[in-house]
Amino acid sequence: MNLLGQTKHAIVKIFVNSVPLSPLPVSISGFEANVGCDREPMAISIEHRRVQANGITFLVAIVGQSDAPPVFCLHGFPEGWMSWRPVMEALSEARLYAPDLRGYGETARPRDGYDVFTLTDDIRALIQTLGIDKPVLVAHDWGGALGWIFAHRYSNLIRKLVVINCPHPKTLVRAVLHFEDFQTIRIPWVPVFEIPWVPEFFLTTALGRWGLKLSFTLREGEKGTMNVALVEELVSRFQKSEDMRGPINYYREMVCTQLVPAKRARLEAVYSNPITVPVTLVWGAKDGALSARVAMNSGLDAGCYVECRPLPGVGHFVSLEASGKLAVEIRRLLNTNTE
Numbered sequence: 001m002n003l004l005g006q007t008k009h010a011i012v013k014i015f016v017n018s019v020p021l022s023p024l025p026v027s028i029s030g031f032e033a034n035v036g037c038d039r040e041p042m043a044i045s046i047e048h049r050r051v052q053a054n055g056i057t058f059l060v061a062i063v064g065q066s067d068a069p070p071v072f073c074l075h076g077f078p079e080g081w082m083s084w085r086p087v088m089e090a091l092s093e094a095r096l097y098a099p100d101l102r103g104y105g106e107t108a109r110p111r112d113g114y115d116v117f118t119l120t121d122d123i124r125a126l127i128q129t130l131g132i133d134k135p136v137l138v139a140h141d142w143g144g145a146l147g148w149i150f151a152h153r154y155s156n157l158i159r160k161l162v163v164i165n166c167p168h169p170k171t172l173v174r175a176v177l178h179f180e181d182f183q184t185i186r187i188p189w190v191p192v193f194e195i196p197w198v199p200e201f202f203l204t205t206a207l208g209r210w211g212l213k214l215s216f217t218l219r220e221g222e223k224g225t226m227n228v229a230l231v232e233e234l235v236s237r238f239q240k241s242e243d244m245r246g247p248i249n250y251y252r253e254m255v256c257t258q259l260v261p262a263k264r265a266r267l268e269a270v271y272s273n274p275i276t277v278p279v280t281l282v283w284g285a286k287d288g289a290l291s292a293r294v295a296m297n298s299g300l301d302a303g304c305y306v307e308c309r310p311l312p313g314v315g316h317f318v319s320l321e322a323s324g325k326l327a328v329e330i331r332r333l334l335n336t337n338t339e
Contacts, residue, residue: 076141103246274303
């Protein structure tokens with residue numbers, strides 16, 4: 001087997017065999033029990049708007065009455081704005097904004113700008129360009145990492161921060177470096193993504209897309225709860241290397257930020273500014289890739305109290321398998337006046 005073949009074989013093993021079928025034991029003591037969904041999803045009309053912000057063009061999906069409470073949603077990897085569609089259907093009383101982030105889907109794919117400083121400036125520019133007055137920022141996975149950093153930099157632009165299944169980035173990096181709760185081996189794709197060109201080539205082949213689909217379905221909290229049709233829609237957008245290069249560059253740039261002293265110092269300076277808005281961490285308790293035990297330390301690095309809300313029986317991709325429960329949590333926060 002040649003080098004390319006060996007690398008492809010290694011990648012598919014990581015995305016299929018190395019994804020935990022059940023999470024390692026975690027402690028979620030202190031979590032408050034969550035209530036179930038109390039409303040049925042409804043048909044919605046989604047506006048798709050092209051928005052010029054921070055020097056590139058974004059696709060932003062918008063739903064809800066213009067005078068409804070604003071919610072700004074950030075998706076994770078390897079997803080897109082449509083990951084939020086089930087939440088849009090379940091949360092009709094809010095006005096939701098969900099962009100394809102830089103490098104994803106129908107948003108522009110520049111060669112650079114995938115560092116967390118530029119990415120959080122993208123979010124600031126979108127909020128300002130769209131004229132959104134202090135939205136609740138709801139962010140999952142990679143979007144969650146950006147949400148934490150955005151709140152350190154621009155708390156004045158949002159009302160509340162809701163992070164879904166993503167520890168504070170500083171907390172996560174420390175856990176990886178110190179092997180806390182096996183976090184180092186829970187995310188084996190990160191070092192593979194440092195290989196140039198090959199990951200984006202492989203993941204946009206038929207076999208690679210099959211592996212991507214399994215990376216969703218094998219991580220559902222309870223069998224049969226994943227929105228498989230929506231997963232297939234998400235995965236189908238990755239047809240050529242250019243479709244995946246931007247998303248993978250998020251990982252590459254974050255590793256670079258940690259390794260380059262000047263960049264790491266700049267990020268540490270950002271972390272030194274405590275988050276000044278209320279923060280809620282919603283956690284699918286059966287997430288095998290990210291440790292709940294590690295996530296519980298996020299408040300120490302955020303510099304503020306973090307409210308923790310578990311979703312028992314739910315895996316990593318919360319909006320794709322428990323959108324009703326997630327909508328309940330967002331609705332609860334929209335209806336509380338804590339500032």
